[in-house]
Amino acid sequence: MIKKKSRDSSFRLTYLILGLTCLGLGASWIFKTYLGKNAQSTAGGFLAGFAMPVEVSGVKQETIYDEVVTVGTMEGDASVMVRPEIAGRVADIGFHEGQKVSKGDLLVKLDDSIYAASVAESEANLSFSEAQNQRQNSLYRQNYTSGGKKDEAISKFKVDEAVLKRKKAELEKTRILAPFDGFIGLRKINLGDYLQAGQDIAMLVNLDPIKIQFSLPEIYLLNLKVGQKIEITSDIFPDKKFIGEILAIDPVINESGRNIQVKGKLPNPGLLLKPGMFVRVKVILEARENSLLIPEEALVSQGDHHFVYKVIEGKAKFTQVNIGVRREAMVEIRQGLSAHDKVITAGQIKINDGIPVKIVPEQKSKNVL
Incomplete structure (x- = not known):
């Protein structure tokens, strides 16, 4: 009895396996005969004649700037403590x-009465010395005096002359002038x-033009040069940009921080920038004209590689690209696209390479997934 039940179970299992095999062969035959005939008119699971709606954007050409951002402190173009x-x-x-x-x-006038009196005294001394010098020279020519007395008179005259110059200089310094x-x-x-x-007395500072001092890591040394463009921004004036240039680069690198000290100069219209102000400095390292830019949403990243879908003759073309810098939701494309290309910016998740696509206006983006 037990052997008969075991034999029946084996037969049922054999019939089940045979049935599944036949089902698989039938499915394979249907795929080859039906779908295989329509393979050329079908792409990525879509039936012939259907196109996936997508949004596209043209490739833009702009000048791209390689730049580095740091912080700096504003300084007066010239500043001095008046003393x-x-x-x-x-x-x-x-x-x-x-x-x-x-x-x-004139900034400050000091009382000059004492200094003026000293000048008058020195003038009188010089006048007397001059007369004595002339008298000794005359006597010496007539052999009525010695050469020593003549030389002494000349020396006294020169000393009194120098004293008068010093006294006049002191008198002038009672008038403190703006330098x-x-x-x-x-x-x-x-x-x-x-x-x-x-x-x-007081600080005197020239505010226009104005200078800025900042530092950069030493790795940027070869990218810096005098006259290079810089852009200054401040939280005090969030909507304003101040443009200047590099004035000087310190020839010595700071040992403690391995930084390069840099000084810039820029016009200061309206005198908005003040010495001591904390600002951000953007240094333009390189400018690349006619660079290609596309929206960031057009980029499809797979690991370290980047791709886009180009639209070519109504179909999506999966294309690998090399990217550069990213600026304000745009990506620089250094290789893989040309200026006349159009790339898909919305709808990529439902398409594959070669899928027919239909371009829809951007305002219909809510219906494009």
């Missing part, structure tokens, strides 16, 4: 804080103050 070279009491202040001044304008055009800062003195030589 007296001699001591004296402040007799007059010739500026208002924040005022624009020109080279040679260049610029804006005078907050004053640190008051009328009547007695100033010592070298005491701070």
